Amino acid sequence: MSNDAFNHASRRKFMKNSSILAGGLIAAPFISRANYFSGAGDEIKIVLVGCGGRGTGAAIQALMSKQNVKLVAMADAFRDNLDNCLKSLLEEAKNDGKGLEKKIDVPEDRKFTGFDAYKKAIALADVVILTTPPGFRPIHFEEAIAQNKHVFMEKPVATDPAGIQRVLAAAQIAKQKKLNVVVGLQRHYQNSYRELFKRKDMIGDITSAQAWWNNDGVWVRPRKAGQTEMEYQMRNWYYFNWLCGDHINEQHIHNIDVINWFKGSYPVKAQGMGGRQVRKGKENGEIFDHHYVEYQYADGSILNSQCRHIPGTSSKVDELLIGTKGKIFCGAGKIVDSKGNPIYQYDMKGENNPYQTEHDELFAAIVKGEYKFADADNGAFSTMTSILGRMATYSGQVIAWDKAINSGIDIHPKVYAWDAPTPIVPGPDGYYPIAVPGVTKFV
């Protein structure tokens, strides 16, 4: 089956599932304030769901877009995180010196906390910013679309195939409702990548690619006395798959997504290897510290992807595409012919801040009443590519895309509550079970 045929076959299935939901919409045409801003004077109410590092940045970027945007509500699982975020936002807004703080209006009755906080905040929005750990993205995105809101949501958009299916189904409804959805795979909004993409035919057919996210790794949030297991995992979320999906999903998705984007398709299968060599304490939960995955696309081309979180090793975060007529070095903004002669060089002086551009373009479209952004499908398929890689490295098996995405695997808790059981628990020694290639089945 050709690459496109493969992907269309997969998509047809989602369309079939989601058309049942979409049917009601066709019968009752959608009318929402969110779709009908009449001009630059209209105030656009935004709410922030997930008030951590990225949420703080994304909220500021939304407020700094040239449109009349106001932050009216915030939601977080934890009150201390919400308070710290609001404090940082107000400080940053004041430092900006342009009256940005007037665009922040979050009184006590519009601060929501706990697992259900998102629903109450979303109800008050025109545009929702979703920046929690990715495990919650499917339910939050579903709710935002059900409540007829435009969305900016961070990558990745899920941590398991069940979550991917929910995002794909909600994405279909978003299209029906003409709700703009931007996903924070910001290389799509970065000038150098956009210019390279326009010129990808200069290298002929892409026959192989390489992608890297190798660096030291991220924070650990130590266990504190009195925390339930649920609270501990929610705080130290990077190390638990139901919340994070492993670092191949959490960060390496950026590079994998670039290869999918330039290829114009998604892999049909993957095999690989990985483990935890250095980052293997109790506080490191269940994730690996390195993965190496060979993805194969339907046309036989290969993506060699590697990600490593090990201090003291060489760092590289980049992508390389190799074609029948040349190569694209993404990080360097350079294209060479098959003999290695430069044939295009992006002038890095023209580089933008893609995190800002995402918001500038999203809010400009909303103000003009344009339906311009439908990033959720690609966000879901690129997230699925990362999950496929994790399944391959954990199991040591060759994993087929179709089987994986349709597996129904759901690694989430049955109930979200502070005293509810977590999907993974430590043993008596405090260590969590770790995947063992050759033993671990398809997770």
Ligand SMILES: NC(=O)c1ccc[n+]([C@@H]2O[C@H](COP(=O)([O-])OP(=O)(O)OC[C@H]3O[C@@H](n4cnc5c(N)ncnc54)[C@H](O)[C@@H]3O)[C@@H](O)[C@H]2O)c1
């Ligand atoms: N595009 C990028 O380059 C980029 C950069 C950084 C982070 N991110 C993404 O942003 C997301 C958040 O990352 P971060 O670094 O801000 O993490 P963080 O830990 O700083 O913030 C996450 C926040 O979400 C809150 N939260 C957790 N579960 C919640 C729930 N169910 N409801 C409401 N709030 C909840 C947490 O309490 C925390 O305040 C991740 O998906 C990450 O991949 C993207």
